[in-house]
Amino acid sequence: MAKLDTHGVVSNLLAEYAACIDADELERWPGFFTEQAHYRITTKFNHARELPVGIIDARNRNMLEDRVASLRKANIYEPQRYRHIISAVRLTGEDGDTVRAEASFMVVRTMIDGSQDLFLSGRYLDKIDLSDTRPLFLDKLVILDSDKIDTLLAIPL
Amino acid sequence: MNRTPIHEATEDWPNDGLTRVPYALYDSPEIYARERRRLFMGPIWNVLGFDCEVPNPGDYKTTNIGDVPVVLLRGKDGSLKGFENRCSHRGALLCLEKFGNAKAFTCVYHAWSYDEDGDLVGVAFQNGVGGEGGMPDDFRREEHGLRRLKIASLSGLVFGSFDPDVPDLEDYLGPDIVSRIRRVLPRPVRILGYYTQTLRNNWKLYAENVKDPYHASILHSFFTTFRVNRLSQQGGIIIDGDGAHHVSYSKLDRRDGDQEYEAEKLRADKDDFGLKDPAILGGRDEFDDGITLQILTVFPGLVLQQVRNNLVMRQIVPRGVDRTDLVWTNYGFADDDAELADLRLLQANFIGPAGYISMEDGAVGAFVQRALPGTGGETSVVMMGGDEVASSASRVTEASIRGFWKAYRRVMDI
Numbered sequence: 001m002a003k004l005d006t007h008g009v010v011s012n013l014l015a016e017y018a019a020c021i022d023a024d025e026l027e028r029w030p031g032f033f034t035e036q037a038h039y040r041i042t043t044k045f046n047h048a049r050e051l052p053v054g055i056i057d058a059r060n061r062n063m064l065e066d067r068v069a070s071l072r073k074a075n076i077y078e079p080q081r082y083r084h085i086i087s088a089v090r091l092t093g094e095d096g097d098t099v100r101a102e103a104s105f106m107v108v109r110t111m112i113d114g115s116q117d118l119f120l121s122g123r124y125l126d127k128i129d130l131s132d133t134r135p136l137f138l139d140k141l142v143i144l145d146s147d148k149i150d151t152l153l154a155i156p157l
Numbered sequence: 158m159n160r161t162p163i164h165e166a167t168e169d170w171p172n173d174g175l176t177r178v179p180y181a182l183y184d185s186p187e188i189y190a191r192e193r194r195r196l197f198m199g200p201i202w203n204v205l206g207f208d209c210e211v212p213n214p215g216d217y218k219t220t221n222i223g224d225v226p227v228v229l230l231r232g233k234d235g236s237l238k239g240f241e242n243r244c245s246h247r248g249a250l251l252c253l254e255k256f257g258n259a260k261a262f263t264c265v266y267h268a269w270s271y272d273e274d275g276d277l278v279g280v281a282f283q284n285g286v287g288g289e290g291g292m293p294d295d296f297r298r299e300e301h302g303l304r305r306l307k308i309a310s311l312s313g314l315v316f317g318s319f320d321p322d323v324p325d326l327e328d329y330l331g332p333d334i335v336s337r338i339r340r341v342l343p344r345p346v347r348i349l350g351y352y353t354q355t356l357r358n359n360w361k362l363y364a365e366n367v368k369d370p371y372h373a374s375i376l377h378s379f380f381t382t383f384r385v386n387r388l389s390q391q392g393g394i395i396i397d398g399d400g401a402h403h404v405s406y407s408k409l410d411r412r413d414g415d416q417e418y419e420a421e422k423l424r425a426d427k428d429d430f431g432l433k434d435p436a437i438l439g440g441r442d443e444f445d446d447g448i449t450l451q452i453l454t455v456f457p458g459l460v461l462q463q464v465r466n467n468l469v470m471r472q473i474v475p476r477g478v479d480r481t482d483l484v485w486t487n488y489g490f491a492d493d494d495a496e497l498a499d500l501r502l503l504q505a506n507f508i509g510p511a512g513y514i515s516m517e518d519g520a521v522g523a524f525v526q527r528a529l530p531g532t533g534g535e536t537s538v539v540m541m542g543g544d545e546v547a548s549s550a551s552r553v554t555e556a557s558i559r560g561f562w563k564a565y566r567r568v569m570d571i
Contacts, residue, residue: 062433074513075378075516077516078520148353149510151523154511
């Protein structure tokens with residue numbers, strides 16, 4: 001049952017995480033991470049060849065807050081929203097209060113004119129800290145299935 | 158000069174007119190076909206990649222010249238070779254993978270087989286089966302090789318051309334561009350990773366965008382928003398003699414990257430507008446010249462970019478009149494120390510489809526493309542800085558865009 005509980009906690013964390021982004025409440029997004037968390041978006045191609053560059057590469061929560069601040073104040077892009085569809089959540093390792101998990105995601109992007117596309121798909125490789133009352137990402141690696149990104153990637157995944 | 162108008166909208170384009178650009182050039186299938194034939198497959202050099210991407214004999218990489226699929230490979234003798242990625246029999250792609258290693262190149266469709274020089278060395282059932290069928294006696298394998306590329310490289314950056322009479326690469330580039338390419342490729346390269354940004358606009362809108370320093374501080378407001386120490390006016394634009402290629406560069410004023418970083422850290426603590434973690438603003442003067450930004454273009458489809466310590470080769474690949482792939486190859490050097498290697502990755506946050514100072518370029522070309530329907534025979538205006546195509550100390554100029562059109566009109570004969 002403990003295993004099931006952990007799976008439930010992780011699934012719920014991913015659901016809350018996606019709901020935050022999809023509701024455009026990005027100011028709350030860094031709060032899903034620990035202070036020293038690493039968040040990186042890469043591609044399956046680069047990941048398989050151990051090529052280290054990220055499309056986004058944030059090494060702590062302050063950098064995530066800077067990312068949000070830039071999106072809100074500096075960057076220019078057409079209004080758009082995501083809908084995350086997350087599935088196939090599975091636990092891949094446990095070490096004390098730290099759990100490793102993997103999940104698949106699809107993101108549908110809806111533009112202000114109503115046009116919709118399957119924007120990106122991929123998987124999350126997560127390391128999650130369960131020691132506190134609220135689970136937090138210690139590390140979140142977003143691996144895109146494709147290395148093509150349509151137009152731009154402003155909102156995080 | 159007698160010109161046969163190839164599109165009604167370019168009929169009235171004055172022969173010396175570089176300050177006006179007909180909008181029809183961005184959505185005409187006739188123009189697109191002419192660009193493929195005269196420009197991309199013509200007497201120009203197109204970037205194919207880095208020689209370190211095909212290190213061993215038999216290694217190959219698939220890429221594009223314009224939208225034409227090509228293969229770059231390393232021969233048995235260590236030399237670089239290239240050919241069109243298309244079987245001479247029924248026209249299927251020969252290589253499907255991005256990278257691979259092959260002794261021979263065999264088409265999956267009917268197993269016609271080619272050697273590293275693109276010569277046809279095998280035809281399945283050439284002599285038929287049991288005395289029946291097969292190729293006629295006058296079929297000559299040597300008449301059915303692949304279309305070869307001429308290959309040349311500079312500091313590990315590899316170029317290819319379909320035209321065997323293309324000028325020598327260094328003559329094509331000119332001395333100013335050659336030295337500025339060498340500047341950002343001083344040592345053996347290590348590839349740090351790839352991604353591709355799909356732009357919903359004609360390829361020329363992106364080619365102009367990277368030659369346009371006028372828009373940089375206006376559209377990309379990251380530095381001004383966060384009140385980061387402004388780039389000084391030290392810098393300028395270098396345009397090669399013909400106008401085709403350019404370099405835009407700038408230096409940080411007085412304070413070097415580390416000092417700026419320290420100042421930013423102090424300010425961030427008491428200022429809501431600062432970055433909470435200004436580590437991205439750090440940097441090292443690795444080329445010993447104080448230049449922190451260099452955008453270099455080689456006509457028509459190469460961009461070599463230095464943003465502080467982040468180095469990228471960008472390849473502009475047309476995918477139809479209103480679609481372009483921008484292929485980003487992040488690189489560093491094989492002997493980078495750990496700190497510098499990490500800095501390149503951290504500063505990759507500035508660039509790419511999610512880049513703080515580049516994401517807008519993924520959309521702005523599409524804003525032009527989507528507004529094309531009403532343009533008819535109208536033209537855009539390229540008058541900033543006058544009508545000259547000349548190097549200048551000012552970056553408030555569109556001279557390098559005019560240079561693009563000067564070269565374009567010459568090669569396209571339009």
